[in-house]
Amino acid sequence: MIATTGTALTPHAYLQARSRWGVIEIAFWLATLLPFFLFPNYLSLASQIAITALFALSLDLILGYAGIVSLGHAAFFGLGAYAAGIFSKFVWGEPLSGLVVAAVVAGVVGYATSFIIARFRHLTLIMITLGLGFLVHELANSAHFITGGADGLQGVRIWPIFNYFRFDLYGYTAYSYSLVVLFLTFLVARRLINSPFGLALRGIRENPNRMPAIGASSRAHIRKIYTISATIAGIAGGLLAQTTETVSLGSIDFQRSADVVVMLVLGGVGKLYGGLLGAIIFMVARDQFSGLNPQFWYFPIGVLLVAVVMFLPGGILGGLSRLLAGIRGRRP
Amino acid sequence: MTAALSTRGLNKRFGSLIVASDIAISLPRGVRYALIGPNGAGKTTLINLMTGMLKPDGGQIFLGDEDITRLEPQHRVQRGLVRTFQINTLFPDLSALESVTLAICERDGIAPTWWRGLSSYGAATDEAFEILKSLNLVNDCYRPTRELAYGQQRLLEIALGLAAKPSVLLLDEPAAGVPKDESQGLFTAIAGLSRDITILFIEHDMDVVFRFASRIIVMVGGRILLEGTPQEIAEDPRVREVYLGSRHG
Numbered sequence: 393m394i395a396t397t398g399t400a401l402t403p404h405a406y407l408q409a410r411s412r413w414g415v416i417e418i419a420f421w422l423a424t425l426l427p428f429f430l431f432p433n434y435l436s437l438a439s440q441i442a443i444t445a446l447f448a449l450s451l452d453l454i455l456g457y458a459g460i461v462s463l464g465h466a467a468f469f470g471l472g473a474y475a476a477g478i479f480s481k482f483v484w485g486e487p488l489s490g491l492v493v494a495a496v497v498a499g500v501v502g503y504a505t506s507f508i509i510a511r512f513r514h515l516t517l518i519m520i521t522l523g524l525g526f527l528v529h530e531l532a533n534s535a536h537f538i539t540g541g542a543d544g545l546q547g548v549r550i551w552p553i554f555n556y557f558r559f560d561l562y563g564y565t566a567y568s569y570s571l572v573v574l575f576l577t578f579l580v581a582r583r584l585i586n587s588p589f590g591l592a593l594r595g596i597r598e599n600p601n602r603m604p605a606i607g608a609s610s611r612a613h614i615r616k617i618y619t620i621s622a623t624i625a626g627i628a629g630g631l632l633a634q635t636t637e638t639v640s641l642g643s644i645d646f647q648r649s650a651d652v653v654v655m656l657v658l659g660g661v662g663k664l665y666g667g668l669l670g671a672i673i674f675m676v677a678r679d680q681f682s683g684l685n686p687q688f689w690y691f692p693i694g695v696l697l698v699a700v701v702m703f704l705p706g707g708i709l710g711g712l713s714r715l716l717a718g719i720r721g722r723r724p
Numbered sequence: 725m726t727a728a729l730s731t732r733g734l735n736k737r738f739g740s741l742i743v744a745s746d747i748a749i750s751l752p753r754g755v756r757y758a759l760i761g762p763n764g765a766g767k768t769t770l771i772n773l774m775t776g777m778l779k780p781d782g783g784q785i786f787l788g789d790e791d792i793t794r795l796e797p798q799h800r801v802q803r804g805l806v807r808t809f810q811i812n813t814l815f816p817d818l819s820a821l822e823s824v825t826l827a828i829c830e831r832d833g834i835a836p837t838w839w840r841g842l843s844s845y846g847a848a849t850d851e852a853f854e855i856l857k858s859l860n861l862v863n864d865c866y867r868p869t870r871e872l873a874y875g876q877q878r879l880l881e882i883a884l885g886l887a888a889k890p891s892v893l894l895l896d897e898p899a900a901g902v903p904k905d906e907s908q909g910l911f912t913a914i915a916g917l918s919r920d921i922t923i924l925f926i927e928h929d930m931d932v933v934f935r936f937a938s939r940i941i942v943m944v945g946g947r948i949l950l951e952g953t954p955q956e957i958a959e960d961p962r963v964r965e966v967y968l969g970s971r972h973g
Contacts, residue, residue, distance in 0.1 A: 403821055403849040406866055407842055588829040588845060589838035591818075595826050598815035605775070605813070606827040607801035607888055608835060616836065 411586040420665065424571055428564075435563035441675045442570035443631045448655045448667025449574075449581055450624035455653070456662030457585060458617050459597035460509065461518050463649050464525025465625055468498040470532060470644020472626030477545045477639040478538060485551040491573070491630045498626020499619055501528075506615040506622075513600070522646075529644050545639040559635065566635040573631060577624055582664060584620070593617055597662070654693065658700055660707025669709055726789055728753045728922040729774065729805065729892045734783035736773055736946075743769045745946045747783070751892065756915070757924040758937035762966070765943040767926045768810060771894045775807045776800050787892065802831070804891035808881040810900050810926070816870040820861055820880050823869060824852035827887035855883050859913055875906050882914065893917075895925035904929070911936050934958070 401409075427438040447469050454460040472494035479493045505524055512520055532539045539545055552558040557565045584590050595603055596610050603610045633639045642648065651674065652667075659670025674693065681689035704711040727750040734747035743766045751757055759767050772778040774785055776797040785793045787805050795803075815823050828848045829835040842849075856865045859879045864872055869880060878898060885893055898914060899907035907929065914923065915936050924941075927933050933940060933954070940957045942949040944966050950957070957963055 401866060403853045403865075404843065404846055406821065407849060411841055411843060583841065584838045586841050586843075587838045588826075588834045588840075588842055588848075589836055591822060591826045591829065591842060592835040594818060595815055595823075598817050599813060602809075602813045602815065602884075604777075604797040605801060605807060605809070606830050606884055607798050607806075608826075608830040609796075609798050612836070616838075620838075 421575065427567065432562065435567040437675065437679055439563050439566040439570045439635050441672055442567065442574045443628050444655070444675055445668040445671035446574045446577060446631065447625055447628040448652050448671045449578060449664070450621045450628060451652050451656055452661065452664060452667045453581060454617055454621045455656060456666065457590065457593040457597060458614055460614065460618065462521040463518055463653065464521040465652060466644050466648035467525045467528035468502055468622040468625035469629035469648060470528060471501055472498040472629030473633040473639045473643040474532060474539055474545065475626065476630035477548045477633040480550055481547050485549045487550050487553050487634050490634060491627060494626045494630025495623050498629065499623035502622020503619040506618040509618050510611040510614040525646060525649050529641065532644050533641060542641055548633060548637045548639070550634045550637055570631050570635060573627065577627060585664060654697055658697060658707060660709030663709050666707050666709045727751055728788065730786045731774065732784045734773055734785065735781045736769060736778060737781060742946045744773060744780070747948055749941060749948065751922050751924060753922055754919045755922055756936060756938045758933040758940045759924055759926045759943065760933055760940060761943035766946040767943055768896055770943070771807055771896050775805060775894065801888050804889065806885045806888045806890035807894040808885045808896060808898060810896040812877045812881060814869045814877060814880055817868050819866050819868055820856055820872065821849065821852055821865040823880065824855055824883050824887045825849050827884050828852055831888050852887065855886050859883050875902050878902055878910060879913070890921055892922045895923065897926050899927065907932060
């Protein structure tokens with residue numbers, strides 16, 4: 393326990409302890425390999441979960457760490473998906489370069505819109521993100537000649553990764569690919585939140601009014617994290633386009649923006665792992681419940697969401713860590 | 725010698741209410757100023773104007789020789805004009821050490837760095853630790869700010885101000901809400917700050933004002949009534965009338 397050791401702890405040791413890898417973290421990432429052995433028939437689902445988790449991670453960076461609530465984050469996911477899909481259709485199907493294109497397109501649009509985002513807060517900001525989401529969705533819908541509109545983008549063909557790992561029917565390559573990209577991006581995000589910049593973001597979240605009084609340019613910080621978050625969302629969208637070899641309007645619609653907020657709130661906001669956990673719960677629940685009843689699968693999600701925000705303000709992850717702290721506290 | 729901070733003809737009104745009228749002050753380097761006046765005299769407004777949290781309707785503000793009237797608040801802080809708040813304006817979930825380290829990172833321009841861990845910047849953390857030590861806050865510096873005692877939070881306000889390496893420090897009622905016996909200790913800490921820092925503090929307790937200020941500015945109704953040494957202020961009949969007089973009947 394950090395708090396109780398008091399003066400015995402040096403500032404350096406304190407900082408290092410805050411960024412050290414915990415046993416649970418390592419166990420979590422090892423567990424992501426389990427689907428290969430335990431659920432080989434569900435690797436396509438596992439791949440979708442990894443992609444959604446990456447998307448949730450991108451939202452956590454702005455919502456959980458800078459306090460920017462976005463209801464239009466699917467705009468960047470969809471931009472990445474369409475960019476990767478269109479690139480593979482008209483240029484070539486090499487996946488890694490396609491992913492870079494997805495990241496750059498989403499990042500550039502994210503940077504352009506960040507100038508608006510950084511100027512507003514609260515309800516105004518939420519409405520702006522919502523509006524931007526609708527805007528991009530309608531653009532994709534009306535640009536039928538290139539996106540396929542409501543019919544979806546057809547004719548996406550992705551080459552094998554490194555010209556060797558072919559995307560197979562069972563999702564073996566898809567999950568491996570998505571998982572590696574998720575893990576690498578997670579490492580970047582983890583480094584980011586433990587950096588001076590990550591501290592500044594938490595400062596903005598905790599008290600935006602104090603930031604100018606310590607000489608901080610909050611808007612520059614917000615523009616930067618929004619651009620980074622959009623880029624990561626674009627990578628997630630690109631992954632979905634590449635692993636499913638199609639892009640539908642569903643990748644860019646409001647439902648996706650709303651779902652990712654739900655996942656993040658379920659898992660726990662501002663914890664990096666909250667989005668990952670939320671994505672797993674949400675996607676598995678959707679898969680299982682829609683198997684039972686394809687029309688009402690949202691019902692249990694709704695019940696879970698209400699229960700979590702009422703009884704577990706820190707999300708499921710927050711509840712788990714309190715439970716763990718309680719168990720540790722009781723031990724001598 | 726140029727003053728550390730000065731204003732010329734500063735004006736501000738909210739609708740028909742005049743909150744600052746032709747304010748001209750000049751604070752020499754290293755001097756401890758008290759800003760006193762009845763409630764609603766415009767003391768906090770003056771700090772808000774000087775730090776850029778409010779935009780004046782007219783007039784100029786100089787930090788040293790530089791006209792800072794049009795600068796954003798954060799750019800004034802970066803130039804050494806720093807304030808604290810009457811009502812705690814802290815980062816509840818950050819520890820005291822993190823808060824002060826953040827202020828140092830912003831001052832040194834390393835806050836935009838996202839690809840290196842904070843632990844690579846040991847000097848910033850060490851400096852934050854030293855500042856907290858000088859204000860007797862190290863014992864609780866790893867705890868979230870919201871868990872600190874109120875008096876400690878008031879000290880953390882000052883610590884955040886010091887982290888910006890101010891040349892001028894404006895303290896808006898640093899002892900607000902602190903019991904009288906503790907406020908002496910708080911002001912002793914303020915009195916112990918480097919003599920390179922010009923300090924202006926707002927305070928209502930006259931014992932504290934006369935003990936810790938070398939000069940006093942009296943504001944009434946958005947105007948500067950007068951400025952002088954504690955003795956001059958104490959003996960001035962106008963002050964007795966509008967300020968002390970109103971209290972002591």
